[in-house]
Amino acid sequence: xxxxxxxxxxxxxxxxxxxxxxxxxxxxxxxxxxxxxxxxxxxxxxxxxxxxxxxxxxxxxxxxxxxxxxxxxxxxxxxxxxxxxxxxxxxxxxxxxxxxxxxxxxxxxxxxxxxxxxxxxxxxxxxxxxxxxxxxxxxxxxxxxxxxxxxxxxxxxxxxxxxxxxxxxxxxxxxxxxxxxxxxxxxxxxxxxxxxxxxxxxxxxxxxxxxxxxxxxxxxxxxxxxxxxxxxxxxxxxxxxxxxxxxxxxxxxxxxxxxxxxxxxxxxxxxxxxxxxxxxxxxxxxxxxxxxxxxxxxxxxxxxxxxxxxxxxxxxxxxxxxxxxxxxxxxxxxxxxxxxxx
Numbered sequence: 001x002x003x004x005x006x007x008x009x010x011x012x013x014x015x016x017x018x019x020x021x022x023x024x025x026x027x028x029x030x031x032x033x034x035x036x037x038x039x040x041x042x043x044x045x046x047x048x049x050x051x052x053x054x055x056x057x058x059x060x061x062x063x064x065x066x067x068x069x070x071x072x073x074x075x076x077x078x079x080x081x082x083x084x085x086x087x088x089x090x091x092x093x094x095x096x097x098x099x100x101x102x103x104x105x106x107x108x109x110x111x112x113x114x115x116x117x118x119x120x121x122x123x124x125x126x127x128x129x130x131x132x133x134x135x136x137x138x139x140x141x142x143x144x145x146x147x148x149x150x151x152x153x154x155x156x157x158x159x160x161x162x163x164x165x166x167x168x169x170x171x172x173x174x175x176x177x178x179x180x181x182x183x184x185x186x187x188x189x190x191x192x193x194x195x196x197x198x199x200x201x202x203x204x205x206x207x208x209x210x211x212x213x214x215x216x217x218x219x220x221x222x223x224x225x226x227x228x229x230x231x232x233x234x235x236x237x238x239x240x241x242x243x244x245x246x247x248x249x250x251x252x253x254x255x256x257x258x259x260x261x262x263x264x265x266x267x268x269x270x271x272x273x274x275x276x277x278x279x280x281x282x283x284x285x286x287x288x289x290x291x292x293x294x295x296x297x298x299x300x301x302x303x304x305x306x307x308x309x310x311x312x313x314x315x316x317x318x319x320x321x322x323x324x325x326x327x328x329x330x331x332x333x334x335x336x337x338x339x340x341x342x
Contacts, residue, residue, distance in 0.1 A: 039295070039296070039340070039341040040063060040294045040295050040296055040299065040338060040340070040341065041085075041089050041295065041338070041339040041340045041341035041342065042060045042061060042062055042063075042067070042110070042338075042339050043060065043061050043062075043063055043301050043313065043315075043326060043336050043337070043338050043339070044058060044059070044060050044071070044083040044084075044085060044092055044110075044336065044337045044339060045058070045059055045060075045061070045083065045303070045313050045327070045333050045334065045335055045336040045337070046058060046059075046079070046080060046081050046082065046083065046094075046333070046334060046335040047059050047070075047329075047331050047332065047333050048079065048331060048332040049331065053079065053332065054077055054078075054079060054099065055074070055076050055077060055078065055079055056074075056079035056080060056081070056332075057070055057071070057072045057073060057074055057079075057080050058070075058071045058072045058080045058083045058092060058094055058108070059071060059333075060110055060339075061313070061326055061327065063294075063299075063301075063315060063326065063338075064326070065325065065326045065327060065328070068327065070112070071092065071108060071110060071111070071112045072094070072096075072108055072112065072115070073112070074096060077098075077099045078096060078097065078098055078099070079096075079097050080094050080095070080096050080097075080106075081094060081095045081096075081097055081103070081130070081335060082094055082095050082130070082131055082132070082240070082335050083335065083337050084132060084133040084134060084337050085134075085337055085338075085339035085340070086134050086138050087134060087136065087137075087138045087340070088138060088340065088342065089110070089339045089340045089341065089342040090109065090110075090342065091107050091108070091109060091110075091134075091138075092107065092108050092109075092110060093105065093106070093107050093118075093132045093133065093134060093141050094106055094107075094108070094132065095129065095130045095131065095132060095143075096117075097130075101128070102127075102128050103119075103128055103129055103130045104117055104118075104119030104120075104129050105117075105118045105119045105129045105130075105132045105141065105143050105171075106118060106119075107141075107169065110339075116169075117171070118132075118141065118167065118169065118170070118171035119171065120171070127145050127146065127147040128145070128146040128147070128159075129143050129144070129145050129165075130143065130144050130146075130188075131143055131144045131188055131189040131190065131240070133189075133190065133191045133192070135166065135192050135196065136192060136194065136195070136196040137196075139168060139169055140166055140167065140168050140169065141166070141167060141169070142164060142165065142166050142177075142190045142191070142192060142199065143164075143165055143167075143190070144162065144163070144164060144165075144186070144187060144188050144189065144190060144201075145161070145162075145163045145164075145165045145176075146159040146161065146162050146163075146186070147159070147160070147161045147163070148160025148161040148182075151183050151208070153207070153208070155207035155208075155211060155213075156207050156213070158183045158184075158186075158206040158207065158208060159183075159186070160182055160183055161179065161180070161182070162179070162180040162185060162186045162187045162188075163176045163178065163179045163180070163187065164176070164177050164178035164179075164187050164190045164199070164201060164224065165177070177199075177222070177223060177224040178190070178201070178220060178224040178227075180203075183206055183208055184205070184206050184208065184209050185203055185204060185205055185206055185209065186202075186203075186204040186206070187201050187202070187203060188201060188202040188204060188238065189201055189202050189238065189239075189240045189241060191240075191241060191242065191243060192222070192243075193243050193247050193271070194243055194245060194246065194247040195247055196222060197221070197222055198219055198220060198221055198222060198271065199219075199220055199222065200217055200218065200219050200220075200230075200241045200243065200250055200271070201217070201218055201220070201241075202215050202216070202217060202218075202237075202238035202239075202241065202256075203215065203216050203217075203218050203229070204238070205233075210233075213257075214233045214234070214236050215233075215236050215237055215238045215256055215257075216229050216230075216231045216232065216233050216235070216237060216238075217229070217230050217231045217237050217238060217241055217250065217252060217269075218230070219250075219271050219272075228272070228273065229273070230250070230269055230270075230271065230272065230273035231252070231269065231273070231276075235254045235255070235267075236254060236255045236256055236257055236262075237252050237253070237254050237255075237256065237267070238252060238253070238256045239252065239253045239256045239289065239290045239291075240252075240290040240291075240292070240335070242291065242292040242293055243293075244268075244293050244297050245293060245295060245296065245297040246297060247271070248270065248271075249268045249269070249270060249271075250268065250269050250270070250271055251266065251267075251268050251291055251292065251293060251300065252266070252267055252268075252269070252291075253265065253266050253267070253288060253289070253290065253291065254267060263282065263283070263284045263285075263286065264286075264287070264288045264289075265278050265279070265280045265281065265282065265288065266278075266279045266280040266288060266291050266300070266302060266320070267279060278320075279300070279316075279318075279319065279320030280316075280320050280323075281320075282304065285306070285307045286304060286305070286306060286307075287304065287305040287306075287311065288302065288303075288304045289302065289303040289304065289305075289311060289334050289335070290302065290303065290334065290335055290336070291303075291336075292336060292337050292338055293318070293338065294315075294318075294338045295338060295339070295340040295341075297318060298317065298318055299315050299316065299317060299318060299338070300315065300316050300317075300318055300320075301313060301314070301315050301326070301336045301337075301338045302314055302315075302316070302336065303333060303334035303335070303336055305332075310329070310330055310331060310332045310333075311332050311333055311334045312325055312326070312327045312328055312329065312333050313325070313326040313327045313333045313334070313336045314326060
C-alpha cells in the first residue's frame, strides 16, 4: 500500500495542456509551477498504533531517522493512509479511512495545521476515495474512486465502478480520466509522470474476469485514451508505482498480494515496458512493501518486515545496495514518500 511519492516536477508542456483541454481537464490545470531539482527533504509515512491496523496516523522523519514527528491525529478506529508530498513540499495529501471501510481524500500541512477534506462527505455519497497523489502543477490531485453497488460471489466482492479521477485542491471540478468496465477491474494508485503527459496505475482484474485477480501496471496518456500494459500479469505487480524524477523509470514491487510461493521484490522498468530490473533480493518470508524515489533520484525509500515482525521504513541506493533503516519501532511503519526540501 502506498504510499506514493514525491518527484522533482518539470513545467507542464503546452502539449499537455492541449491534451487535457480536449477532455475538459485543461481548465483544471492552469499554468504549471516550475519545481527545480532540489535537495532531499523529509520522509512521510503511515504508522499504525494497534495490531489490527484500524488506527494510524501520518508521521514525518528525516532520512537518517531523526526528527520523527506526528502530523495527523485521527480518532481511535480511524487510520490515515498513503501520504503524498506536494511538489514544493508545502502539503501532504492522504486518505482517511473510517471503521466502515470508506475512505476520503484530505490535505494537511507538514506541521499538522490546515487539515482539509477534499472528498464529498460520506453522508452524501457512498464513494470510496483512495490512493491520492499530486499532479505536476501542485494544484490538483488524482485518486482512485470506487462507487456503485458491490457484486458478491464465492470468489469475493467487486465494486461496480472503479475510476481514476482528477480534482482541484478545493475538491471541485472533478473529471474521470479512466474508468474500468463494470465489475471487471480496479484501477488503483494512479500517478502522473513528471512532465504530466502520462500516468501509471495498477490494473487489478476482477475475479469475474480472472479467478486469480492478478495485477499489472498500465501507462496511459493524460486523457486516458491511449493505454499500454508494461508488466506481465504473472508478476502481479503494483503497490503504488512511482516515477523516477527524470521520468525514465517506474518503480514497483512484484507479487503484491503476497502469497506464500513467490517472494515480493522491488523492481524498476521503463515506461515502454523495457529494461525490467530487480533491485532487491530479500530472502523468502520477508514482507517488502511500497517504495518511492528520493527527489534527487539517487535513493529509494521503502518499508519491510521480517517474519512475524512489524514493518519499518528503510532507504537504499537507487541500484538496490546499502539498505539501512530509518525507523526501528515495535509499531507498523509503511507507505513512505520522500519529499523535497523547502
